[in-house]
Amino acid sequence: MKIIVDAFGGDHAPLEVLKGCSMAQQEYGVSCVLCGDEDKIRKCAQENSISIEGMEILHAPNVIPVEEDPTTLLKEYADSSMAVGLKTLKEGKGDAFVSAGSTGALVVGASLIVKRMKGVRRVGLATVIPNANGFYLLMDAGANAECRPEMLAQFGVMGSVYLKQLKGVQNPRVGLINIGAEETKGLELQLETYQLLQKAPVNFVGNVEARGLPLGECDVAVADGFTGNVVLKLTEGMGKFFSTELKQMFMSGFKTKMGALLVKSGLDDFKKKMDYKEHGGAPLLGASCPVIKAHGSSDARAFKNAIRQAKEYVENDVITQMQTSLSALKEQTNE
Amino acid sequence: MKIIVDAFGGDHAPLEVLKGCSMAQQEYGVSCVLCGDEDKIRKCAQENSISIEGMEILHAPNVIPVEEDPTTLLKEYADSSMAVGLKTLKEGKGDAFVSAGSTGALVVGASLIVKRMKGVRRVGLATVIPNANGFYLLMDAGANAECRPEMLAQFGVMGSVYLKQLKGVQNPRVGLINIGAEETKGLELQLETYQLLQKAPVNFVGNVEARGLPLGECDVAVADGFTGNVVLKLTEGMGKFFSTELKQMFMSGFKTKMGALLVKSGLDDFKKKMDYKEHGGAPLLGASCPVIKAHGSSDARAFKNAIRQAKEYVENDVITQMQTSLSALKEQTNE
Numbered sequence: 313m314k315i316i317v318d319a320f321g322g323d324h325a326p327l328e329v330l331k332g333c334s335m336a337q338q339e340y341g342v343s344c345v346l347c348g349d350e351d352k353i354r355k356c357a358q359e360n361s362i363s364i365e366g367m368e369i370l371h372a373p374n375v376i377p378v379e380e381d382p383t384t385l386l387k388e389y390a391d392s393s394m395a396v397g398l399k400t401l402k403e404g405k406g407d408a409f410v411s412a413g414s415t416g417a418l419v420v421g422a423s424l425i426v427k428r429m430k431g432v433r434r435v436g437l438a439t440v441i442p443n444a445n446g447f448y449l450l451m452d453a454g455a456n457a458e459c460r461p462e463m464l465a466q467f468g469v470m471g472s473v474y475l476k477q478l479k480g481v482q483n484p485r486v487g488l489i490n491i492g493a494e495e496t497k498g499l500e501l502q503l504e505t506y507q508l509l510q511k512a513p514v515n516f517v518g519n520v521e522a523r524g525l526p527l528g529e530c531d532v533a534v535a536d537g538f539t540g541n542v543v544l545k546l547t548e549g550m551g552k553f554f555s556t557e558l559k560q561m562f563m564s565g566f567k568t569k570m571g572a573l574l575v576k577s578g579l580d581d582f583k584k585k586m587d588y589k590e591h592g593g594a595p596l597l598g599a600s601c602p603v604i605k606a607h608g609s610s611d612a613r614a615f616k617n618a619i620r621q622a623k624e625y626v627e628n629d630v631i632t633q634m635q636t637s638l639s640a641l642k643e644q645t646n647e
Numbered sequence: 648m649k650i651i652v653d654a655f656g657g658d659h660a661p662l663e664v665l666k667g668c669s670m671a672q673q674e675y676g677v678s679c680v681l682c683g684d685e686d687k688i689r690k691c692a693q694e695n696s697i698s699i700e701g702m703e704i705l706h707a708p709n710v711i712p713v714e715e716d717p718t719t720l721l722k723e724y725a726d727s728s729m730a731v732g733l734k735t736l737k738e739g740k741g742d743a744f745v746s747a748g749s750t751g752a753l754v755v756g757a758s759l760i761v762k763r764m765k766g767v768r769r770v771g772l773a774t775v776i777p778n779a780n781g782f783y784l785l786m787d788a789g790a791n792a793e794c795r796p797e798m799l800a801q802f803g804v805m806g807s808v809y810l811k812q813l814k815g816v817q818n819p820r821v822g823l824i825n826i827g828a829e830e831t832k833g834l835e836l837q838l839e840t841y842q843l844l845q846k847a848p849v850n851f852v853g854n855v856e857a858r859g860l861p862l863g864e865c866d867v868a869v870a871d872g873f874t875g876n877v878v879l880k881l882t883e884g885m886g887k888f889f890s891t892e893l894k895q896m897f898m899s900g901f902k903t904k905m906g907a908l909l910v911k912s913g914l915d916d917f918k919k920k921m922d923y924k925e926h927g928g929a930p931l932l933g934a935s936c937p938v939i940k941a942h943g944s945s946d947a948r949a950f951k952n953a954i955r956q957a958k959e960y961v962e963n964d965v966i967t968q969m970q971t972s973l974s975a976l977k978e979q980t981n982e
Contacts, residue, residue: 522876561913568909
């Protein structure tokens with residue numbers, strides 16, 4: 313299996329990307345295809361003694377900056393590592409694409425270079441978030457600030473298939489993020505989406521208030537990208553806030569430092585549980601080929617896990633399964 | 648000063664309400680006016696040996712249920728403890744009103760019985776949330792699911808005045824909750840609100856991503872009620888999630904239990920910091936008289952603090968100050 317990787321995406325590129333690819337090739341038996349400036353890739357590998365043996369390199373001289381208008385990926389940055397990787401994926405010269413570069417550009421590229429699956433209205437960003445139940449899948453985590461009910465219904469269906477096929481969650485509970493549990497709560501968007509999800513081929517558990525997300529009230533949390541992005545970032549911020557407060561508490565004196573030693577293994581377990589790097593990246597569900605967005609601050613391990621995830625995405629034939637479920641959704645809702 | 652209190656609002660009414668009023672009368676030298684079924688109030692006070700001496704009782708035989716359509720407050724539930732209290736406030740027979748009853752009904756009552764301040768488009772729920780900086784004020788926390796930019800600009804102005812007058816925050820940093828820091832981020836609502844807040848008589852610090860809220864990036868966080876409600880409830884849920892995980896960690900064995908003892912005072916401090924009960928209730932800013940929503944699960948201490956807050960609201964003449972700032976907003980934005 314060939315996983316195409318954007319060697320120049322993310323805060324620690326290309327070093328951590330190359331390390332992650334090298335680890336993934338060894339552990340998972342995949343072949344990595346590196347996109348980016350060939351000289352720089354070879355130099356970085358050599359200087360850091362990273363084996364890139366068996367990896368193909370697709371030369372792409374440019375890198376699209378995170379702050380750049382995402383649509384420039386199609387023209388000004390058509391020679392960037394991300395654009396070249398996506399084109400290669402579309403041409404069938406690889407099975408999946410992983411990038412830690414600009415989210416906006418990757419959404420544009422997944423939609424317009426790789427193209428959407430048949431009938432899919434929008435590509436959505438599906439992010440796994442740790443919670444009391446282990447984790448839940450948030451979709452859309454920020455690809456589409458403005459959404460229509462039909463898009464949200466498709467997000468629910470695609471997220472459900474993804475969790476089942478890739479994470480082994482049986483009959484995932486799909487919830488709609490809303491400001492109350494009752495069917496009559498929310499704006500027009502939530503009211504209409506509720507009706508569609510009731511008819512959809514998923515285990516719809518109704519509206520879920522944001523309070524229930526960390527407490528594990530659903531497995532797939534459906535939202536427009538604005539709300540989803542607020543949920544994702546607030547969760548990150550709360551995690552940071554709590555861990556800083558805890559650290560201060562433990563470091564405040566001799567007694568508390570002793571206390572910290574006694575609970576260290578528990579703290580480490582919790583830290584691991586909250587670590588996004590374990591879960592790989594966020595797939596762009598709805599694209600016609602597997603595209604995975606790795607976290608911008610990914611290190612080698614996070615890249616390795618994102619590549620493992622891409623491999624599983626292909627192996628489990630998630631896209632065919634999604635297509636089947638989306639057809640059922642269409643029939644059942646006449647949309 | 649007379650504080651009118653809904654004796655039948657909240658999960659622990661009337662017992663905890665009466666206790667809270669009794670404590671508040673002693674500590675703050677206010678007079679409480681109790682609204683609700685007179686017999687039940689007297690019986691509860693007697694059975695629990697709570698002194699209600701010096702408290703006026705306004706008989707109201709009914710209670711509006713939390714799950715009831717909020718607008719029924721105006722007709723079917725016009726004889727409820729909440730409706731009677733709000734009418735009494737409007738008639739000038741008291742200085743402020745405190746209720747832990749239905750939020751929706753209280754918003755309807757504050758808008759249509761007490762009425763809005765001149766020029767105010769919507770009454771908003773302003774909630775104090777603990778964060779790394781101490782706390783921030785979220786407005787609107789859920790009174791208006793759908794908002795116009797002019798409403799959000801007014802929320803920013805009112806929230807800023809409230810924090811300055813009541814919490815002594817000098818020059819509060821007002822931020823707009825958005826999905827990116829750049830001026831061009833967000834939906835139409837955020838784009839237009841950004842322009843209005845730039846001209847408003849507040850210390851506008853621009854867009855704030857949800858990640859920055861617990862980390863203390865602003866003092867007043869402005870949002871529509873849908874987004875605000877998601878922020879409020881996710882914050883609650885994350886707090887619950889973390890505290891449960893921490894407890895499990897500390898209780899998992901002998902060693903960790905010893906560890907817990909060593910950090911106990913730190914844990915207690917943190918718990919206190921995160922405790923909403925310390926901050927009283929959420930004022931409905933924009934109403935022409937002070938109306939405070941206490942948390943549904945309020946105990947005596949929470950009611951006492953909400954009454955203290957109502958007293959400070961009156962003493963600091965927050966409403967006159969808001970009116971002045973709102974006039975300035977109108978002039979500066981031509982809205």
